[in-house]
Amino acid sequence: MSSVESAKKLAAYRAVDENFPPAAKVVGIGSGSTVIYVAERIGQLDNKSDFVCIPTGFQSQQLIIDNGLRLGTIEQFPHIDIAFDGADEVAPNLDCIKGGGACLFQEKLVAAAADKFIVVADYRKKSEVLGRQWTQGIPIEIVPNAYAKVINDLKKLGAKKVDLRSGGKAKAGPVITDNHNFLLDADFGDVKDAKKLHDEIKALVGVVETGLFTDLAQKAYFGEENGEVSTWTK
Numbered sequence: 736m737s738s739v740e741s742a743k744k745l746a747a748y749r750a751v752d753e754n755f756p757p758a759a760k761v762v763g764i765g766s767g768s769t770v771i772y773v774a775e776r777i778g779q780l781d782n783k784s785d786f787v788c789i790p791t792g793f794q795s796q797q798l799i800i801d802n803g804l805r806l807g808t809i810e811q812f813p814h815i816d817i818a819f820d821g822a823d824e825v826a827p828n829l830d831c832i833k834g835g836g837a838c839l840f841q842e843k844l845v846a847a848a849a850d851k852f853i854v855v856a857d858y859r860k861k862s863e864v865l866g867r868q869w870t871q872g873i874p875i876e877i878v879p880n881a882y883a884k885v886i887n888d889l890k891k892l893g894a895k896k897v898d899l900r901s902g903g904k905a906k907a908g909p910v911i912t913d914n915h916n917f918l919l920d921a922d923f924g925d926v927k928d929a930k931k932l933h934d935e936i937k938a939l940v941g942v943v944e945t946g947l948f949t950d951l952a953q954k955a956y957f958g959e960e961n962g963e964v965s966t967w968t969k
């Protein structure tokens with residue numbers, strides 16, 4: 736296993752071991768490559784028939800099923816005890832950039848419904864200022880036919896570059912999210928006030944949600960290159 740992969744696993748296992756409430760009834764499962772290990776660890780619990788897991792997208796749903804966990808929906812269980820998720824970049828105040836894997840809307844829905852939101856990541860995600868490590872831009876989910884207007888709006892707000900995320904070799908044309916929307920990646924450089932920028936972007940007609948997660952995470956676990964785990968707490 737590479738050092739990055741083992742860092743992800745260490746962070747995920749430690750986060751579950753230290754935070755999973757014994758009496759949990761509803762648990763949010765995020766998306767991405769780090770959360771794979773969260774689902775794996777939760778799947779090793781003896782009491783896994785005692786709680787349901789709420790996914791944040793298609794991949795997350797598969798993780799829940801593949802690890803023998805009970806699947807529920809956010810419509811059935813709008814109050815979540817604890818949610819675990821990865822991040823593309825994390826600032827010391829626990830503001831995050833998320834959505835590198837196109838799952839940001841359902842991730843934010845689950846995080847906002849959770850009493851406790853725990854971030855798991857490897858050492859590359861720590862950042863003094865958002866926008867410095869994750870340089871491809873802030874992921875923004877938009878209604879498809881609004882893309883040209885929202886690109887213009889984002890440039891007026893100060894974005895240096897805005898890309899409509901493409902499917903690359905896997906799909907000609909834009910990435911389609913689990914909610915059948917498009918994604919923009921907007922490069923604002925250093926993000927000094929994530930809440931303010933989120934509010935400005937969210938106010939644009941056509942924007943569904945932004946990948947700026949502010950005031951949501953209570954603790955972040957980082958797997959380090961040397962095999963240790965460090966934490967940041969709000």
Ligand SMILES: O=C[C@H](O)[C@H](O)[C@H](O)COP(=O)(O)O
Binds near residue numbers: 767770833
């Ligand atoms: O859309 C994807 C999510 O926000 C992921 O949680 C994020 O991209 C981090 O993923 P990974 O754990 O693979 O770095």
